[in-house]
Amino acid sequence: MDIIYNKNSIYIKTDCFHLQKTFECGQCFRFNKNADGAYFGIAYGKALTLYQRPDGVELFGVTKAEFENTFFDYFDLGRDYDRINEILSRDPVLKDIIPYSRGIRILNQQPFETVVSFIISASNNIPRIKKIIAALCESFGENGAFPSPEVLAKCTTDDLSVIRAGFRDKYIIDCAKKVASGEIDLEKVKKMDYKNASAELQKINGVGKKVADCSLLFGFGFIDAFPKDVWIKRILQHFYGVADESTLDFYGYGGIAQQYLFYYAITTHLNDTIKEKEKQYAVQV
DNA sequence: CACCAGGCAAGCC
């Protein structure tokens, strides 16, 4: 991978960074495709614009220093995905799926933003999650950035009603209060082992195992966290004949394997097929 | 075709 610093942009030369796959595999909610094909979004308070090029990705909106300090890591550019893909290809199911899902990179998003975003994701769908988060940032963030725990900790559920988060509003406030007060230190959570980190996040109302796993994977660097929702359960059942991933070996890269499977399923509409089969089965029984 | 009722959606309490 070569990084080329231009006057107004940064060029990441690699064939293993696919913007559409990375931004639309369900791990983040703040990037959207422009009319000209660019992806635009805000991360770490910076407005980013990215173009998919034939031999890589061109990034606008950040300085060299910001890239080196924050966004190199944000896009997980230090990780050798092709080496990991080789390892994961020992799994016969993933061997066939990796050529399809290759180019997804697991983002390292801001911890607070990640936890709140996945609190909002509970019993929800992606378009609506994006809508609620956009409203949250617009109403309470500075210049469209994700609002701070301090600002949200001062909000009442009445204040938050404008974002239409429904029953999740009180969970957002609980999270903000625990982080703002220092009761939960998200930077310390990053350094804990998986079990303690998960338990720590689950002290927040609205955070159960699934939301904790999503947060740990997409915002805390736990690459082996394996978020298991109803879709992944269906996918596991379909491909492996089991509903429990603990019997499977993803060689410490469970989170990457999970995203590969999930992306494959949603874009091939495999999940619709599986769901349809479930329905038919339910009718027969 | 417009409208409405009831179900349901990346879970958690």
Added chain:
DNA sequence: GGCTTGCATGGT
């Protein structure tokens, strides 16, 4: 089982 909200769905 209840929770908010919004939306696709099927029935009228």
